[in-house]
Amino acid sequence: MTATGSWWVYILRCADDTFYVGLARHLAARLREHNVDDRRGARYTRGRRPVSLYLAHPCADRRTAAQLEWQTKKLPRQRKAALMGVGSWLNGQGALRQEALSLAAASIEADNSHMNPSSNLS
Secondary structure, eight states, rough: OOOOOSEEEEEEOOOSOEEEEEEEOOHHHHHHHHOOOTTOOOHHHHHHSSSSEEEEEEEEHHHHHHHHHHHHHSSSSHHTTTTTSTTEEEEEEHHHHHHHHHHHHHHHHHHHHHHHHGOOOO
């Protein structure tokens, strides 16, 4: 697992000021899908564009993310808005920054393992 976790639960703020809760492996790509792609973005967000990433929470695996997504979806709007700064919830820009750093570190690690094959020997 990376520092950010391998899955994210996210809350989008839609143009009509409603919230949408979902889960994804890659936040930036999923945000693009919600804003641009009519086939991959959620039906709920298609008529409420543009959407922005409000909050995101890293999770270790899909099961944990799905459980947190379900719990978050059940919260009233005011409670969702109050999650800012609670526990591991990150604001949208902070989450995107953390995801980018994590992906860059994973890429460097992969490059290093290919450059030095002797480090992979047991």
